Amino acid sequence: MIFNKKEWSYIFYDWAESCFTVIVWSFIFPMLYGLLAKNIEGSESIYGFIVSIISLSVALLSPILGTIADYRGYKKRFFLFFFIIGIVFTFLIGFYPADPKFWWMILLPYAIASIGYAGTNIFYDSFIVDVTTDERMDRVSTAGYAFGYLGGSTIPLVLAIVLLQVIPGLTTDGILTIGSLSIPYDVYTGFRITFFMTGIWWLVFSIPFLKNVKQEYGITPEPNPVLNSFKRLFHTFKNIKLYTPVFLFLIAYFFYIDGVHTIIAMAVPFASNAVDGITADNATATLLPILLAIQAAAFVFALLFAALAKRFRTRTLLLATLVIYCGIAIYALFVTKVGHFWILGMLVATSQGAVQSLSRSYYGKIIPKNMANEFFGFYTIFGRFAAVMGPTLVGGISLLVLKTFGEQKGGTMRYGVLSLVVLFIIGGILFIVSERKAKNHAGRA
Numbered sequence: 049m050i051f052n053k054k055e056w057s058y059i060f061y062d063w064a065e066s067c068f069t070v071i072v073w074s075f076i077f078p079m080l081y082g083l084l085a086k087n088i089e090g091s092e093s094i095y096g097f098i099v100s101i102i103s104l105s106v107a108l109l110s111p112i113l114g115t116i117a118d119y120r121g122y123k124k125r126f127f128l129f130f131f132i133i134g135i136v137f138t139f140l141i142g143f144y145p146a147d148p149k150f151w152w153m154i155l156l157p158y159a160i161a162s163i164g165y166a167g168t169n170i171f172y173d174s175f176i177v178d179v180t181t182d183e184r185m186d187r188v189s190t191a192g193y194a195f196g197y198l199g200g201s202t203i204p205l206v207l208a209i210v211l212l213q214v215i216p217g218l219t220t221d222g223i224l225t226i227g228s229l230s231i232p233y234d235v236y237t238g239f240r241i242t243f244f245m246t247g248i249w250w251l252v253f254s255i256p257f258l259k260n261v262k263q264e265y266g267i268t269p270e271p272n273p274v275l276n277s278f279k280r281l282f283h284t285f286k287n288i289k290l291y292t293p294v295f296l297f298l299i300a301y302f303f304y305i306d307g308v309h310t311i312i313a314m315a316v317p318f319a320s321n322a323v324d325g326i327t328a329d330n331a332t333a334t335l336l337p338i339l340l341a342i343q344a345a346a347f348v349f350a351l352l353f354a355a356l357a358k359r360f361r362t363r364t365l366l367l368a369t370l371v372i373y374c375g376i377a378i379y380a381l382f383v384t385k386v387g388h389f390w391i392l393g394m395l396v397a398t399s400q401g402a403v404q405s406l407s408r409s410y411y412g413k414i415i416p417k418n419m420a421n422e423f424f425g426f427y428t429i430f431g432r433f434a435a436v437m438g439p440t441l442v443g444g445i446s447l448l449v450l451k452t453f454g455e456q457k458g459g460t461m462r463y464g465v466l467s468l469v470v471l472f473i474i475g476g477i478l479f480i481v482s483e484r485k486a487k488n489h490a491g492r493a
Contacts, residue, residue, distance in 0.1 A: 054179040055188050057256035061172060062192035064253035066200020068138065068165050071246045076208050077141070077158060080239050084144075084151040091151065098159055106166040107429045114170055114425030115277040120266035122273075123421055127171040128258075134164025135251050142243035146236040166428075172257075174424035176412045178264040186357035186365075189409035193401035194350030202343040204249055209336070211238040211245075265417040284422065294414055294423065296482035301407055302430040303437075304370055304475025307468040308403055310438025311376065311396060314465065315339075318380070321459035323389050334386060338393050345397035353402040362410045363483055369399040369406065370476045377472070380465040414486060441467050 051059065071077065078095075085091035117123045140157040144150075180188045216235050218224060224233035270276055284291070319335055320326055326334055356365060376395045383392055408427075415423040442464030449460040456463075 051188065051191065053256075053260050055184070055191075057260040058175060058179045058188060059192045059195055060253055061257040061261075062196035063199040064250050064257070065165065065168065065172070066196035067204040067246050067249040068134070068161075070201045070205050071208060071242060072138065072141070072158065072161065072165070075205065076212070076239070076242055079212075081151075081154065081158075083235075084148050084154065087148065088151055094152075094155070098155055102159060102162045102166065106163060106170070109167075110170050110428035111281060111422055111425030112277070113167070114174065114421035114423070114428075115281045115419075116273060117171060117174075117421040118267050118277075118280075118419055119269045119273055120263060121269065123171055123174070123263040123266065124261075127168055127175075130164045130167030130171075131254070131258075132164070134161050134168060135247050137161035137164060138243060138247040138250065142240040142247075144240075170425060170428050171421065173408055173427065174412075174420040175261055175263075176408065177415075177417050177420045179261055182413045185409040185412050186362050186406060187354045189412075190350050190354035190357065190402060190405040193405040194347045194354065197343045197350060197401055198347035199253075200249075202340060202347075204246065205340065205343070207245060208238075208242045211242050265420060267418055280419075281422065284419075293482045293486035294411075295426075296478060296485055297411065297414065298426060298430045300475045300478035300482055301411075301427075302475075303471045303478065304373070304403070305407065305431060306438045307373060307377070307471035307475070308400070310442060310468060310471075311373070311465070312400070313439065314442060314461070315393075315396075318383075318461050318465060319389050321461040322380075322383050323386055324384055325386065338390055341390075342393045342397045342400070345394055346401045349398045350401035350405060353406065357406075362406055362413070363479075365402065366406045366410060366479065367476060369403040370472045370479075372399045373403070374469050374472045377466055377468045381462050383462065438468060438471060441471070 081091075081095060085095075113126060117126045137157045137160040141154065141161060144154040144157070176185060176189060212235060215224065215233060215238060219233050222232060222234050224231045316335060353365060372395065376392065376399075379392060379395065383389055411423075411427055412420070442461065444464070445467040446460040446464035449456065449463045
């Protein structure tokens with residue numbers, strides 16, 4: 049698969065930033081926070097509150113920042129602002145005091161680094177209209193997700209496991225001996241190095257993007273850009289009928305990506321609830337190889353969808369991923385053994401990257417190019433507020449089954465996961481409706 053310099057630079061930013069996702073957002077930081085605050089009453093609620101505040105802040109600011117960044121020359125500046133904040137505070141996470149008494153201090157750099165990371169994504173996603181054509185957008189977007197899974201997610205996670213699990217086992221009384229060197233080393237040292245590694249990884253692999261990607265589409269700068277940006281945002285809402293296909297797609301995206309995010313978030317709790325033989329003592333050893341295999345398989349399948357995008361319409365491929373996710377939710381009903389969970393994980397891997405990357409590229413094709421940042425701001429809002437209905441649906445249905453029929457073999461969460469089919473069906477129907485609206489609009493144009 050041949051990409052030009054700008055396309056490769058865009059793709060490798062996914063490789064760069066995915067390290068933050070897997071280390072800070074998904075696995076390692078939550079593990080460290082749990083270690084530091086395990087005896088603090090209410091610490092989990094505080095963590096959840098911080099995560100919600102971050103998501104809400106980014107979601108509400110996205111269309112405003114995006115609208116301002118639609119002026120030519122502004123997009124890269126905004127990206128750099130959030131990029132620098134994200135990198136600096138990722139490094140600062142590693143300087144936390146390794147003392148449970150100061151458990152709360154780690155939340156400040158985490159929150160600011162997360163805002164920086166989330167802020168860069170508003171503009172990174174919208175840069176796809178600047179680096180490639182509509183015809184190549186599917187391939188570039190899916191390749192980005194593919195290399196994100198291969199490098200940004202898998203390699204840093206393996207390195208983190210070595211730093212946190214393997215190296216501490218080689219130490220004697222907290223001293224790591226390498227030849228004639230004796231280095232103080234404990235699990236906290238491993239955490240620190242992991243966060244430093246994350247900042248370095250993110251910075252170094254972002255260099256091609258920083259050097260080669262520039263804003264091609266935009267609005268000519270004018271006086272009072274902030275005031276005029278709010279006017280343009282208001283004008284978009286006022287004339288929302290002009291963009292009916294776009295907003296219908298966003299509503300469809302909200303439903304089906306909610307289901308996707310829920311399956312990702314609920315994977316480990318589901319396995320613990322449904323799979324025979326998984327206990328608190330062996331959960332990490334059993335599930336970690338599966339999670340790593342999912343990342344590697346997701347790379348392969350994302351590239352496969354990138355190749356298929358040459359032959360099939362984005363609409364067809366996107367609907368295919370939703371059908372697969374319906375199958376995943378149904379198959380979850382029958383998962384009882386570790387082997388079944390492996391199959392479930394591989395099914396998720398077939399479509400996890402594809403549904404996200406195809407959604408991004410499809411959206412990039414249907415929005416006005418000179419308003420890409422504003423519209424990707426709306427895209428961020430719908431993505432951020434997703435994963436609200438899904439967990440509620442899973443929890444509610446699981447509890448309803450428990451109260452009505454009592455405890456079930458393999459737990460009741462499987463019935464909650466089955467209910468996610470509703471989100472994929474609603475999302476698919478709304479997506480088809482948005483497609484038809486888009487054709488009608490094109491016909492009148």
